[in-house]
Amino acid sequence: MLQTTDLHAYYGKSHVLRGVSMHVEKGEIVSLVGRNGVGRSTLCKAVMGLVPPAGEVRFENQSIQGLPPHAIARRGLGYVPEDRAIFPGLTVGENLELGIKRKGQSGRWSYDEIYRRFPRLKEREETAAEVLSGGEQQMLTMARTLLGNPRCIIVDEPTEGLAPKVVEEIAMLLKQIAEEGMAVLLVEQKLGIALDISDRLYVMGEGRVVFDGSPKELQAAPEIRKEWLEV
Secondary structure (H helix, E strand, C coil): CEEEEEEEEEECCEEEEEEEEEEECCCCEEEEECCCCCCHHHHHHHHCCCCCEEEEEEECCEECCCCCHHHHHHCCEEEECCCCCCCCCCEHHHHHHCCCCCCCCCCCCCHHHHHHHCHHHHHCCCCEHHHCCHHHHHHHHHHHHHCCCCCEEEEECCCCCCCHHHHHHHHHHHHHHHHCCCEEEEECCCHHHHHHHCCEEEEEECCEEEEEECHHHHHCCHHHHHHHCCC
């Protein structure tokens, strides 16, 4: 469903991605793990057109490289950024409305479905987004993205700074939407969560993929964890 081949990306003269090839299939959760600064978030931004990529990016067997971010989103690729990117002065309901790509659109995700999955957002519908807790803001960002009815979703560090109960809820949601057929590319700092919910993992180091395999294969590779993951 989503594939990168020999992907490179730069910030000025800084060569951040150095030939990353990876893929995500329908109904899979694939996690990108690694230390901070190895290029995981840059990979997400390159796929979404927020950072100019060199190499190949394909979604549902069609090239999306070079398209602007809004065109990529309209193809069916959703993005939950690390900074959440909510509009603080707008209410929860107004933030959600911005996730709808076309008036009168139909699809898997409706307001009723969103509020069923995120009952706290229904309770806070008229509340300004700026007063929400960190967990509520993360749920709002995910709900807004899902309202666009993506077929693949990229989620960057969704559990950062959140309470354990909220982390558990987000992990459960990601598992549920993958079981329903959505492809999920997850950037996650907490290795335990990635191992628990992922079908496959890519370990990134120095802008490259240094490991590609199942959670069991990564657990059986202490040398990879020691060199590329442990502090």
